[in-house]
Amino acid sequence: MHYALSPRTFFFSHYFYTGLRIATGVVGIALLATLAFGERIGVAVAFGALCNSLMDLPSPLKHKFNEMLTSVLLCSAIALVSSLCAPHPWLLVPLAGLVGFITSMLVVFGRKAMPLQFAALFTMMQTGSNPTGGEHAVATSLLFFAGGFSYMLYSLAVSWWLRERIKQQVLAESLYALAAYLRIKAGFYDARRDLGTQFTRLVRQQTTLAERQQASRDLILRVAPAQRDTLLVRAHYAMLDVYELALAMHPDYALLRKHVSDGDLLMAFGRLAGLLADDLENVAFAMAQNRLPAPPPDRGPELDRIEAQARQATDAGRSTPAADYALRVTIVKLRELLRAVERLHRPGSGASIPEPPAIQDAWAPFLSRQRYEWRILVSEIRLGSPTFRYAIRVAVGISFALALSRVLPYATHGYWIALTVAVILKPNYSMTRRRRNDRVIGTLVGSVLTALILKVVHAPLALLGMLFIATAAAPAFLNIRYLYTAIAASAQVLLLIGLTTPEASHAMLERLLDTGVGVLIAGVFTYVLPSWEYEDIPRQADRVLAANRGYIAAWRKLLLDEDADDFAYRVARKRFMDSIAGLGNALQRMQDEPENKRYALMELDRFVVQNYLVVAHCAAIRLIMHRHPAPPENGLPAAMIERIARGLAGQLGTAQEALRAPEARLRAADASAAREDGTEETSDAARAWTGYRLLQQRARQLASDADVITGVSAAIGSVFRQAGVAVGAARDSRPG
Template sequence: MHYVLAPRTLFFSHYFYTGLRIATGVVGLTGLTYHFADLPTAMAVAIGALCTSLMDLPSPLRHKFNEMLAGVLTCSLVALLVGLCSPVQWLLRTVIVLVSFLASMMTVYGRKAMPLQFVALFVMMLSSGAAATPLQALRHGALFFAGGAGYMTYAMAVVWLLRRRLKQQVLAEALYELASYTCIKAGCYDMANFLPAQMEKLVRQQSALAVRQQASRDLVLRGKPKADEAVLVQVHYAMFDLYELVLSTHTDYALLRQHFAGGPVLPLLGDLIGKAARDIESVAYAMTRNRPSHPVIDYRDELRALDAALRALPPADSEDANARAVLRATFNKIRDMIAMIARLHGASAAPRGTLPMAAGADLTPFLTQQRYSIGILLSHLRWTSPTFRFALRVAMAISVGLLSAGWLPYKSHGYWTALTIAVILKPNFSMTRQRRTDRLVGTLIGCILTAAILYVVHAPAVLIGFLFVATAAGPTFLSIKYRYTAIAASMQSLLLIGLTMPHGGGAIEERLLDTVLGTLIATFFSYVLPSWEYQNLPCLVDAVASANRKYVDAAADLLLGRAIDDFHYRINRKRFMDSLGNLSAALGRMLDEPAAQQRAPAELNRFTVQNYLLMAHMAALRLLLLRYPENMPRAEVEAALADAFAKVRSNLGTAPAQDTVPDDGRTVRIAAWRGWAPLQRRLHLLQQDAAQLALSGAAIDSALGRDVHRPASKTAST
C-alpha cells in the first residue's frame, strides 16, 4: 500500500499539503470575489483559479513558475478564443478540433505537460457551453485570467514560504520508496515467495524508486542550499549511499535457498532486512514531521540468533563451502546496512552548515532540465509519431462526444461528456483502461455520496465545507489513487450545482448518463489510430543496451583506478537506471494491452531482471573493495577485474578466469587478502549474469523479428 493511503502518514505528505493549498486558494479566492461581486463573476474567477491549480505540482520554484505561467496564458487564450467563436457553430467546432489537437500535441514534452493538456481541454469545454457576444467573451477571458493569475501569485508565495517543507516531504517520499524496495529484498529469503516473481517485483520497485530519487535530486540539490537545508543535503547523500549498499546485498538467492531451506537462517535474514525496511521508514516518517529521527529498532536479538545459527552449522563439505561463504558475506553486508541506517539517522539530526559535497560541484547532469523547443513539437507532426496519432484520436473523440451529447433525451451538458473523454483517453492504452474503470466507479460513488449530502444538508455553510473537502481531496490523490480523485471531482461539480442552483433536479442522473456516454466514446477511440507499446520496444531496448555499455565502462574506470572520482560512475548509473525504468514501465503498460498486441513479455522480463542484476554486481564489487582494503594485492585484483570486464564487454564470460599469476610470492599475498574469495565469487556471478543477459537480448531480437547480424550468444547490452 502506498504510504499516502495510510492516515498516519497522509497528513504529513506533500500530497495532502498540495490538496490543502489548492482548496484554500480556489475556495478562498472564489469567496473573496463573491464578497465584492456577483455570483457569475465569482464563478468565472473560480474556473480560472481551479484550472491553474491543476498545474500546481511539486517542482523547483523556477520550473513551477514557468509551468503555471504557461497554464495561465494558454488557458486564458483558449477561453477567449472559444468564447469569441461560440456564436458561429461551424467555427466553434473547428476551433474545438484544433484546440483538442494542439493541446494533445503538447504531451510530446513529457509527463510535466500532461496537466497542461488536460487544463486546456477543460477550459475549452467549459467555455463552449453557451454562445457569448464578443464583449461577454472578453469579459469572461479577463476574469479567467484574473482568477488564474491570482491563484498563481498565491501558490508561488505559499510554496516559497514552505519551500524547505516541500523538500523535506519529497525527500521523505524517496525514503519511503527505499523502505519498500528493502522490504521486497527481505521477501527474497522467504521460501513461500517464487524467486523469479520476487525479482520482477524488485525491478518494478527499483523503477519507482528511481523516479522518487530524481524528484529528490531536483528539489534538494538544485541551487545553493540555505544553512537550514544542509541537513536535507546530508540525508539525501546518505540515502543514496544506503541505496547502493542495499543494492549490493544481492546475492545468489537460489544457492542459499537450496542449502538452507527449512532452517532458521533464511527467516532470520528476512527478519533482519524487514526490520531495516521499517527502520528506513521511521526516518522518512520523522522527516515528514520536521523532526530528527533516532534509532528505535533493535537488531541485537536477530544478529545474535543468526550468529549462533552460523556457528551451529555442521562442518561443510566442498559442495556446501561456497554456500557458507555466500551466507557469511550476506550477513556482513546486512550488518553494514544496519550501520548505514544508523548513519542516516545521524544525518537527520546533524548540525547545520556541513555539506557532504565538493564546493562548486556541477550537479546539472543529475537534475531534470526543462526543454520546450518548438522544434520538438514540429518534429512529431508526422503520421508515424505516437503523439501525433494520440492528438488526432483526442480531437476526433471530443468532437464526437460534443455532437452526440445533443442527441440525449434531456438538456445535456456536453462538456461533461467531453470532460470524461479527456480524463479517460490517454497516450497509452494501459492508462486509458485504468482511467476508464476509475472514472466510472468514482463518478457513481461520488453521485451517491453527493445525493445523500444534498438530501440531508441544506445549510450553505455546511455544503461549502463539503466542497472544500472535495476540492482538497481531488489533487491529493490524483497521482496515487485516481478513483478517489474521480469521487472528489464528481462531488465538487455536483455540490457547486447544489449551491448555485438549489432546485436543479436531475443533475446527478444526467452526470451519470454523461459519464457513461463519454466512457463508451473514449473506449471506442482507444482502438482508433493506436500506438501499441511493442512498437516502442526496440528503441527502449537499444537505449538500455547503450546505457549498459557506458555504465560498465564507467564502473571499470572507477574500480581499476582510472577515474579521479566517482562522478562519471554515478551519472552513468543514473542514466542506466532511467533507461531501465523506462523499459520496465513500457513492459508493465504492454501487459495491460490486448494479448494480440503483446510481444516477448517473458524475454523482456528476463532482460530487465538481468540488467538489474548487472547493476547490483557493480555496486557489490565497489563496496567489496572498500570493505577489504588491508593487504589488498592491487596488481592481481586489477588483473582479475580487467579480465572480467573484458569478458563482460565481449559477452564471453561464462566462468571466472583462472589465476595464472606466477608463484613468485604474489600467491601468498592473494591468500593473505580476505577479499580474494568474495571477489572471485562476485566476478563469477557477474560473468554468469552477463552471459544470461546476452542470451535474453538475443531472445528479444528473435521475438521482435530484428536482424541485428550478431551471434545468438551476443548482445549489444553488455
C-alpha cells in the same frame, strides 16, 4: 499499499499539502471576489483560479512560475477565443479539435504538460458552453486571467513559505519507496516464496523507486541548495548509499537458498531486513513531520545472534563450505546495511556524505532535462510519432463528442461528454484502460454519495465545507489513486450545483448519462491510430544494454582510481536505473494491452532481471574491494577488475548485436576475456590478497549472467522481428 493511502502518513504527505493548498486558494479567491464584486464575477474569477491550480505541482519556484504563467496565458487566450465562438456552437467543434491537438502535442515535453492539456480543454469547454457577446467575451477572459494570475501569486507565496517542508515530504516519499523495496528483498529469504515472483515484484518496485528518487533530486538539487538544505542533500546521499548496499545484497539470495538448508536461519535474515525497512519508514515519517528521527533501535544484537546461530551450524558440521561462504557474505553485508541505515538517522554527522557543490551545474547530470524547444515539437509532426498519433486521437475524439452532444435526444451537457473523453484518452492503452474504469466507478459512487448528502444536509455552510473537502481531495489523490479523484470531482460538481441551483435535482442522472456516453466514445477512439508498447520495447531494451555498458565503464574507472570521486559512477548508475525503470514500465503497460499485442513477456522479464543482476554483482564487487584492500604493490586486483570490465563490455556489446541482428554470434575473444577470471590463480599475489576468492566467485557469476543476457537478447530480437518491429537504437518520442 501506497504510503499516502494510510491515514497515519497521508496527512503529512505532500499530496495532502497540495490538495489543502489548492482548495484554500481556489475557495479563498472565490469568496473574496464574490464578497467584493458579487457572485457573477466571483464565479468567473474562481474558474480561472481552478484551471490554473491544475498546474500547481511540487517544483522549484522558478519552474513553478514558468509553468503556471504559461498555463494562465494560454488558458486565458483559449477562454477569449471560445467565448467569442460560443454564440455559434458548431464553431466549437473544430476549435475543440484544434485545442485538443495542440495541447496534446505538448505532452512530448513530459508528464508536466498533461495537466496543462486538461486545463486548456476544461477552459474551452466551460467558456464555450456559456454564449456571450463580444464585450462579455473580453470581460470573461480578463476575469479568468485575474483569477488564474491571483492563484499563481498565492501558490508561489505559499510554496516559498513551505519550500523546505515540500522538499522534506518529497524526500520522505523516496524513503518510503526505498523501505518498500527493502521489504520485498526481505521476502527473498523466505524459501516458501517463488523466486521469480519476488523478482517481478522487485523490478516493479525498482521502477517506482527510480521515479521517486528522481522527483527528490529534481526538487532538492535543481536549485543550488542553501545552507539550511545541507541536511536534506546529505540525507539524500545517505539514502542512495543504503540503496547501493541493498542492491549489492541481491546476487546472494539464490546462493543462500541453494546451500543453506536451515530455514529458521534464512527467516532470521528476512526478519532483520524487515526491521531495517521499518527503520527507514520511521526516518521518512519523522522527516515528513519536520522533526529529527529518534535514534534507531540497536539491531546489532539481533545480527550477532544470527551470526552465532550460523557459527553453531558450522561447528556442528551441519553446514557446507559453500553455505559458510554465503552466510559470511550475507552477514557482512547486513552489518554494513545496518550501519548505513543508522547514518541515515543522523545525516548531519555523516562525514562520508559529500557536501553540496558550489555551483548549480554540478548537479545537472542527476536532474531531469527541462527542454521546451520548438524543434522538438516540430520533429514530432509525423504519422510515425506516438505523440502525433495521440494528438490526432484526442482531437478527433473530442470533436466527435461535441458534435454528437448536439443531436442527442436528452438535455445533455456537451462539455461534460467531451471532458470525459479528454480525461480517459491517454497516450497509451494501459493508462486509458485504468482511467476509463476509475472514471465510471468514481462517477457512480460520487454521484450517489452526493445525492444522499444533498437529501440529508441542507445548511449552506455545511455544504460549503463539504465542497471544500471535495476540492482538496480531487488533486490530493490525482497521482496516487485516480478513483478517489473521480469520486471527489463528481461530488465537487454536484455540490456546487446543489449550492447555486438547488432545484436542479436531475443533475445526477444527467451526469451519469454524459459520463456513460463519454466512456463509450473514448473506448472507440482508443483504437484510432493506436500506439502499442511492443512497437518501442526493442529500442528500450537496446538502451538498457547501452546504459549497462556505460555503468560498467564508470564502475571500472572508479575501482581503478581513474576518477577522483564517485560522481561519474553515480551518474552512470542513475542512467542505468532510469533505463531499467523505463523498460519495466513499458513491460507492465504491455501486460494490460490486448493479448495479440503482447510479445516476449517472459524473455523481457528475464532480460530485466539479468541486467539488474549484473549491476548488483558490480555493486557487490565494489564492496569487496572496499573491505579487502590490497597492498599498493599487488597488481592482481586491478588486473582482475580490468579483465572483468573488458569481458562484460564485450558480452553486453554482443548482446546488443544479437538484439539487433539475427546473424550475430558470440565473439570468441570477448567470450574468453569474460572468463579469464574463472581460472585459478596460484601466485603469491593471489595468496596475499584476502579478497581474491570472493572476487573470483563474483567474476564467474557475472560471466554466467552476461551469457544469459546475450541469449535472451537474441530471443527478444527474433520475436520482435517476426512481429515486424525494427530492432535497433533510436530516439524515444513516446509520450507519458
